Every structure is written in structure tokens, then in C-alpha cells.
Amino acid sequence: MEGSYNYYIVALSVLIAIFASFSALNIAAKISHSKGKTRFFWLLSGAFVMGTGVWSMHFVGMLAFHLHAGVKYDALLTIVSMSASIISSFIAFYITMPKSINWLKIAIGGFIMGSGIVAMHYIGMEAMIMNARLTYDPTLWGLSAIIALVASYAALLLFLRFRNQSSSSMLKWLSSIIMGFAICGMHYTGMKAARFYFEDGMTMNHTSSGSVDFFLLYGVTITIFIILMVSWGAMLFDRHVLAKMAYEDSITGLPNRNAMNRFFDTHMGSDSPIGVLFLDLDRFKAINDTLGHNIGDLLVHEVGARLRQFIHGDQQAYRIGGDEFLFIVERCDLERAEQLANQILQSIKKVYRIEGNELYITGSIGISIGSIDESDHLFLLKTADTAMYKAKGLGKNQYCVYTDEMGVQEIRKMELEKDLQRALEHNEFFIVYQPKWNVKTNQLFGFEALLRWQHPRLGVVSPSEFIPIAEETGLIIPMTRWTLEQACHQCRVWNARGIDQPVSVNLSVRLFQPDILLEWIQNVLEEAGLDPHYLELEITESMVFYDVNDIIHQLENIRKLGVRVSMDDFGTGYSSIGLLDRMPIDALKLDRLFTNDLDTPGKRAIIHAIILMAERLHLDVIAEGVENEEHIEFLTQLGCYVMQGYFYGKPMNGEEMITWIEGHNETGSHQAAATSIDE
Template identity: 70%
Template sequence: MNIEGSYNGYLVALSILIAVLASYSALMIAAKISSSKGTVKFFWVFAGALVMGSGVWSMHFIGMLAFHLHMEVKYDVGLTIVSMGASVISSFIAFYITAPQNINWYKIVSGGIIMGSGIVMMHYIGMEAMVMPAKLTYDKTIWILSVIIALAASFAALFMFLRFRTQSSASWLKAVSAIVMGFAICGMHYTGMKAAKFHSHTEMGAESPSVDLFLLYGVTVTVFLILFVTWTAMFFDRHVLEKMAFQDSITGLPNRNEMNRFFDTYSGHEKMGVLFLDLDQFKAINDTLGHHTGDLLVREVGLRLQEFVQKDLQAYRIGGDEFLIIIQHCDQDRAEKLAVQILESIKKVYRIEGNELYVTGSIGISLGTIQENDRSILLKTADTARYKAKSLGKNQYCVYKEEMGFHEVRKLELEKDLQRALEDQQFFIEYQPKWNVKTNSLWGFEALLRWKHPRMGIVSPNEFIPIAEETGFIIPLTRWTLEEACRQCKVWNTAGIAQSVSVNLSTRLFQTDHLIDWVQDALEKVGLEPCLLELEITESMVIYDIQDIVRQLQCLREMGIKVSMDDFGTGYSSIGLLDRLPIDTLKLDRLFTYDLDSPSKRAIIHAIVLMAEQLHLDVIAEGVEHEEHIAFLTQLGCFVMQGYYYGKPMKQDIIMTWVNQKQSAASSSDSNI
């Protein structure tokens, strides 16, 4: 005989409530899956699958308890556990497949089929777990309908999962979606129950419906415990860990991590504006008033930036005194107006612990879309524009233009090609003569490094030397220059031109503490006398570690090597250090050679020459290009000169011809006298 069952309305309502709560929790976890990476992402995928799978299973089990057959029904523990495993595992696989940001349609289809199959397996394995004095069969039409509903509910669940995974906050739409998902899942269950037919060969009495209260309470408590733990973890993550990880502790603004998360989750196609701001006088305040005052100043700046925050505008502190402002739906006019307002706000007086502080800011603006540009391009172009704003005098903003990026791109290319340039022998040396006017004879040569790039042609030393300094490549480059100059000087010496050669040194070589060994190796390798080598240092070099530099220079001079100070008068050292520095020569920068008809300029040069005489130092004037220069400098007591008048930098293969011509001209001049 067929047995008709009945439902406990309260338990049916409870099953629906659990399905809705589980759906809502899974949607909330979806945002965590999207914004997490690595092990944390795996954890949230597992948590979402556990909540979804156990929620569906619990709804099913309570729905089973709500159904009464007026007979004693027990449940096989093993099959019951297997049914739960099918629900959780299928949910995990489906969530894992669809977790990446960019997924194909077939992954969504695969995930929906897997989750739907898991729900069907869970339901019908759970039905098989029923131990009762009755036979169970199914109406095929309704059974097929239940499978279709399960698949539809699964696709709906994944669609909602993908729809809300970029939204971590609660919303009414998310709540409505959870209700829809909950009713869809319950619809599958109760459709499946409708398909079930119970047959008994014995006459059933009119037993009153009974409920296994222990199982009911156990399942209910377990479900709510899972939901409680999940919501507690999300609350802690959002309000404690997330605050620590994504909020700046000093200003309260979002930090660099939050900025990266914004770019990771942003899917808009409209143009956005990126404003890169930093404070102009911040380092001076930090150094004079201390880091505590600096932090208080940064906090005040953060508060002022908070006033500009809107729904589509957010400010971030990305480190030190640097801030980033991102504006969605932004054109150049809006970005420039905002920059003006921010600069006006920043420069107002700050009163911090009894100090009145005045600072300004520099802002670089970059405009573009995430689809057209990688985030790093937007940030880098904004940073490039910020440097341009500083160079314009600070307290200004600058909008990035393509020509600004040309210099940066070229710099990166040169930096990348430097190593290969040395290996491929793209560097060469030109030698510029130094002439003694008093004796009308050659004084020596300066080795000047040149780079012939295979694509860019001759690259100026003013361009590649600073890059080599920044990257540290200046060390092997100078060692190569030193060895080549010594080798060429030896060739000249053998040919009867006993002239010295000078090589410029970088501060980096002194910092290695291997300079003396490298110089000695270069001399020994070619067999050059130390007195024919001169090393040129810059005046600003001595601001780093004067004691150590003096020690190394003394060792070099004890070897017989000469030392000269290049570009004297343009650096940062004090004249009072000259008596401590072990040097032989001062080289006047070309800045002094220009405008020699100025009485004040001639007075400065004359004072330097007199000082050098007292210190027993030679003086060489650079940038000599006209006879008027020679006349003025000679009158002032400077007799050694270097410049285009006596010779431009020349390659080694024409040096001998030039020397012979100069010697012939000098001999002719002497004979005429």
C-alpha cells in the first residue's frame, strides 16, 4: 500500500531559513575569495564551500525530519555523512573552478553541473539513508524535474557568487539574492520529496507524527555554529585584520594594499584620474623637529585630504609623505581643478605642538583607463609628472604628457643596454689634451668615456654616467676605462710621448674599498709608471666619508699617482678642507672661464690661483675656447689650459698626428722667436 506523509510547518520554515542564511553567508564569503590570494584565498574557498554545502545538507536533513510517514524512521549514519560530503565537495570544486577573476563560460557551466550533481547526490543519498519498514520508489517525471531544479539552483548560486564577489559589504540586493537562492534550493528538495513514493506491505496505524529531537537539535545547533563561526571570522577579518592590513595607522586613510585591491577588483571602462602628491619640505621638518612631529604633520595632511573624498574619489597614503588620489569618471578639467584645491588646502598653516609649520605639495596627474594601461603605467606616469612639477618650482601640479615619458623610456632602455654595451665593446675613449701656455708644450691628456649605441648612436656621458652611478655599473665601467687609458698611455710612452693620462673616478669606487688594488692591477698589467697616471675626483665627493677618502688618496699618492680635483668651485666642499686633501691639482670648472671680462669673475679666479700657489697646487682651466680666454687666464696666473682651442676630444688613432702637428707648430714658433 502507498503511504502518504505529512509535513511539520515549523520545521519546513526552519529548513527554508537555514537555506537562506547559508546562501547569504556564501555570498558574503564570495567577496573574500575575490580579494584574497594564495593560502588565504584557498581558505575562503573552503569556507564558502563548507557553509554552502553544509547549509544545503542541513536544509535537506531538517526537511527530512519535517516529513512524517507515521512510522518509525531511522537514518544510516554512514550514508548521512556521505551525503553531506557530496554537498561540500561539489560546492568546493565549483567555487574553486570559478574563483579566478577572468573565467570562460565553459568553466561556469562546468561549475554549475558539478554543484548541481552534488546537490542531487546529496539529496538522494540522504533519502537512501532512511531506515524504515517501507519500500522507496520515485516518479520519473518529477525526479527529472528535481534534477533540473537542482541544476538551475546551482547555476543561480554561481551567478550570484560571481555577481557579488567584488562587493564585500552587505546590500539589499544581496539579501534578495540569498532569499531567491534559498527558495530555489528548497524547491529542489521538496520536489525531490514529491517524487518519492513509499510502499508498505503491512497496514499502518494512525501514529502521531514524531520527531527525533536529538537529531533535530544536533543538526540545528551545528548549522548555526557553522554560520556563527563564519560570520565571526568575517567580522574579525573585516573590522580588525582588514583595518590593520588596508588602513594607514597614522592618517586613517586607505593604504597601498587597499589601493592595490582597488585596482585588482576594478572593472570599469571609463577614464580615471590619478593624482600623485608629496610634500615639498617634509624631509627638512622630519630632520629638524623629529619623526613624531613629521607623523603629526602627515596625519593633518591626511585629515585635509579626507575632505575631498567622495563616492567616486578616494585618497590613499602610500608611504612617507606620499599620497595618491584616484578619481573615477574623470577628465583633465576635473583633475586640474581638484589639484588646485588640494594645493590650496595643503599650504595652509599647520599648528603642531607649538610649532607653526608651512609646507607645500607637488602633484603629478595621469589620465587613462585600466583597460588601455596597466596600473603601473598610470602610477609611473603620475610619478613622472610629479617630478616635473617639483622641477618647475614646487607647490604646483603637472599633467603627464607623452614627451615626459620619452625621457623615462629612453633611460630604462639605456639602463638595460649598459651591461651588454661593455660586453659588446660599444664603449670607447676619446682623449682631450691639456696645454701648458707658459712652456708652450703638451701637459697631458684626459680620458673621456664615450658610448656608441647600435641604435641610438652616440649617447652623451651626461646621460649614461648618472644611470651607471645609480645602478652601480659605474664600477666595472671605470675599471675598464682605467685599464684602457693606462694601456694607451703606455703606447704613447713607448712612442716617445711621455705624457700623463687622467681618469675620472666615481664616489662608488671609494666605497668599495678595492680602489687601490684595482689601480695597482691596471698599472702592473700594462707596465705603466705610476707618475704617468692622474686620478680626478669631484669636489662634492668629500661630503660622504672624508676620513676614508683621505686615507685612500694618501695611499694612491704614496704609489706616485697624481690626484686632481675636477670641477672645483661648483661642488659642496669647504675651502677649508683643501689643506687636508692629498691632491696635486685644482681644475677650474668651465663656469669660471665664461664671462671672463667680468671683474668679479676675474677676482675669484685670481684668488683661487693665489690660494693654490700657497698650497703648492697646480691650476688647470677648463673650457678654454678663445684667445681672449688665454690672455685673461695668463694675466691671472693660470698657465695650464684645456678646451676646444687646443683640441677637442680625439680618438687614439689621430692623437699621434695631432701631437706631431703641435710639436711642429711649437718648434716653428720658437724659431721665429
């Protein structure tokens, strides 16, 4: 008698195969985009869904036909058959997981998966417990194995095809249907190959029976339920957990750089004006270094909380770096961007109370407005970044709108940065010297060595342009070494001609970090044959924001050599007064900012207080920027007698300085100095 199938159950088996295929393809898209433990999670999930899906389809298919005899299933062999399917899928997915694979790996992976499916099917057949002997038609058995291999290769190729697509599509559903029918084709071809010989020797074809193996039914039901749970759980994990990890900043809870990139990708091609506000916190590094990273993180968290009040509708904030934030404003014009920038700055500068610390911080904002359609979003970010640095350069705690002029300046900066290394190699730097004059003794008080750059195309480049670039790139270290060597050799030449005056050289804080400054100075002095008391090093107040104890220790060792140390640009915004009694220095240099406002009573009172403080600490005071007799008169009345500026002498090269000195050896009068400059 011919056997028959329950076609409703057959249809169910096909649907299971299609659903399992779709779920596996969906998970495949996550594997190659993940890393570490997350990648292993997706790999295991994909192999489990694929393996159990094929297994479930097989045993649902087994329920679709019955024998006249009673049939049970061996639990151990049934579990082994499922394991074979899952393990082979895992190995195949693992082999083909790398982004760059060759056809050999695909061939091996497909063979392993196909072999696993064949093993799963025929181990599952062996799990049948009945009063019959089971054999197979060799031709149909071979055909079922071929179909299993073809289905496996199709599965892997589709896996590779869809692993770069995270969303579902009609093409993915069509591919799942093809895979489902291929897997079902293998199963029913294998079933057709089966021959059952009962004890009376009679061959039994597949015939209908009403008996149901509840173990198999429950096992398949539970497995399908687990497949659904794994698939839905994976989607929920992806949407809520991984998405949060990938697109949300862990400290502030704001969207991160990935979320920002996703916004630009989503709005690519839009011609609506976009406003980009690039916010960078001022002096954040000082707080982070002095109070610790824990306080720094808490401060960033508080800043993020304040920025949340400005998030609404078409206005979103992102944290894109350590102390860097970004606002993207859709349908934005200049007036709206400037209004938002002002509100942000006002909010940020309010006091922060964090673990007993009362902190004040400000921000600098760069604004760029454009459309993503007209320009690459990276251009908007770059121009906003440029404007932000311009705001910092203008004094911080303000915003700046990007202009084409800034773009020209940025290009010039990039060109200078590129040429700076070559300048050192090609001897494009030169040194000029500016005299210091003691009006009380009417004598020369020394020289300051000033570095200059003769660019072959741009001419003389201002130190205010190339020194910050050298600081950023680290070239300031070899440049300062060269300046020290040249200044010491020049001073030795002056000594030989009877000019016994010290020369001062500016030092960057970068030179204290390698802890080799003392050795440098010893070597330079030795090579030049110069006594240490002829060298003076000028440091800046900004050094108090670094490792002060280490800097003090290094300066103490340097002074033990006999080298003088002075603090340059004193009073320009850094609070170092509390450290003056600890700092091993010999002199304070008043910034020209004070000299320019000497007619202001308040400024004169500050200078007088600084001079009195310096006298108590036995420090010399040198005023910079002295340009007329009125400056000299005011400073002398306040008790400052050592001065430096164009009134006494402009920066000159070594030979010009000798001529200038010879002209001042006799008189040293103010008028003679002014006449010399006029000439």
C-alpha cells in the same frame, strides 16, 4: 494511517537551504582572491556555512514530521552528522580552490561533498532514539543519493562560477534557490525512503504528533544563529578589516595603489578631465640610508599627514611606493593642478622634527591632465611620471607639466636604453681627450678621458643623455672598464713617444659597490704596462651619500698603488666640505658653474675660499670650463693655476692630441693655443 508534514516548518527548511547556499556562494567569491591565512579563513568559513546550512535544513525538516511514538536524538551521532557535512564541504572546496582545475578534480570534489551530505542525512536518521526499527526503501534511498550528488556538483559548479564575483546579483540569488530546492529534494526523498517498524510489528507511516525534541530544536536554533553570525562576521571582516588592509597604506593611512586602481576602474569611460599629480620626495634615499629606515618611515608618515590637508571631495591623495605619492583631481584644469602643486611643495619643504633630528626635504611633481575615456589610465600615470623626472632634472623642488615634447624625449630615452647594450658589443663608443694646462709653469698638466657614443642612426649622442641611462641599467660598470683599458693603453702609447703625462678617468659610485675596483685597476694597469702614477681617477661629491667609510677604504688602497684621485664637479650642491680632510684625494676640480660667473664678486670670494682651503689640505685645484683670457686672469689672481677648457684645447682623439702636443712643446703660449683651436 498516512503521515503528514507541518508545511510551515517545511517552508522554513527550504529558506534555510537557500540562505545557506547564498552565504556559501558569497564567501566563495573571497576564497580564490585571498592568500595565506586569509584564504584559509574564507575556506573554513565557506565550508562551515555550507555544511551547517545543509545540516540545519535536515534537522528542521526532521521537526516537520512526527511519529506516534516519542523520539529523542543521540547527541554524539547528531554532532557526527554535522561534522560529516562540514568536513566534506571543506575537502570539496579545497580541491576546487585553485584557479586552474580540471574536470577530474570537480568530479572528485562533487563526489566527496555528495557523500558527505548522504552520510550527514543517514547518520542523523540513526541518531533517532525510539522503540522502532528503521529500514529504507532501496529505490528511494538510491534516488536520494543521486539527488545529493547532483546537488553537490551543482554547488561546486556555482562555486566556480561565482568565485570571481564579489557582489551579489539576481543570478546569484537564482542559483541559491536552485541549490536550496535540490538539497531539500534530497532530504525529503530520503525521508520518504524511511520505514519504521515498532515492537508490535506494525509499520508506521509519518503521522502528526505534538511532541517536540527540545535538544534538537535548541541545537538547530543555535546552529542557524552561528551561520548568521559567521556570514555577517565575514562580511564585516571583509568590509572593515580586509578592505583596510588591501586599500590603505600601513604607514601613512592614505589610500594605496590598490585603491588608486579601484578609482580608475570605477571611473573607466568617464570623459571628465582628470588631473594626475605624481609626487616624489627629493633626497629621501640619502635620509633613509644615513639615519635608518625607522626615521625614513616616520618621515613618510609626516609627509602623509601634511598631504591630508589637500584631500577633499573630488581631490584624493594616494601613497603608491616608498617615497612616491599621487594626487587624483576630478574635473581638473591646468590652473587648478598648478595651484595644488605649488601648495604641496610649499607644505613639504617645511622643517620636520623627528626623534631629535631636524630634517629638510623637498619634492618634485609631474602633472598630467586627460580623461580616462580618451586614454588608458596607465598612460596618465606614465606621462605624470615622465614630467616628474623632468622636474627632478631641472633642479628638483618644483613641478613640471607633461608636454608632447617630453613624450618624444621619453621615446628617445627608451631607444637609447635599448641600444646601449648593443653599442658596447659593436664598439660604437670612442674616447676623446681634453688637455689640462698649468699657467704657472706654462706646461701640460695631463689629460681627461671623455667617453662618446657614435650612434649608427642618431649620430653622436651626448654623455649627458646616455651616462644617466647607463647608471640606471648598470651598464656603466662594463663601460667604465672599457674606458679605463682604452685610456691606459693610449697613455702608454704617449709614454712611448716621450709624452709623460697622466690621464684621468671618471668613476661612477656604482663601481665601488662590488668591491672589485682595486683588482680591476691593478689588472688594467698590468695589461697596459702602465705605471700607476700615470693614472688619475675622478670621483664625484655624490659619493658622500653612500657608504663613505667603505669608499674611503677603497680609495686609500688605490692611492697606495700610486694612482691619483681627484674630486670632480666640486661645489655643485653636495655638502662634502666636512669630509675633505678624510677623503684620500689629490685634487679638487671646480665645476664650470664657478667659471661662468667669475665676474660676480660673491662667486670669486667662494672660489678664493676653496683655493685657500685646498692649499691647507695640500690639494691641487683645477678649474673647468675655461674659455677666454678673462677667465684665466681672474683665476690666476685668485690663486688657481691649473685649468681645463676650450681655450686650451677641445676634446680630441689620440692622434689629434699628439699633433696638438707637438704644436705646444716650444711655446705653450695662450695665443698659440687659441690660434690652434681656430684653425
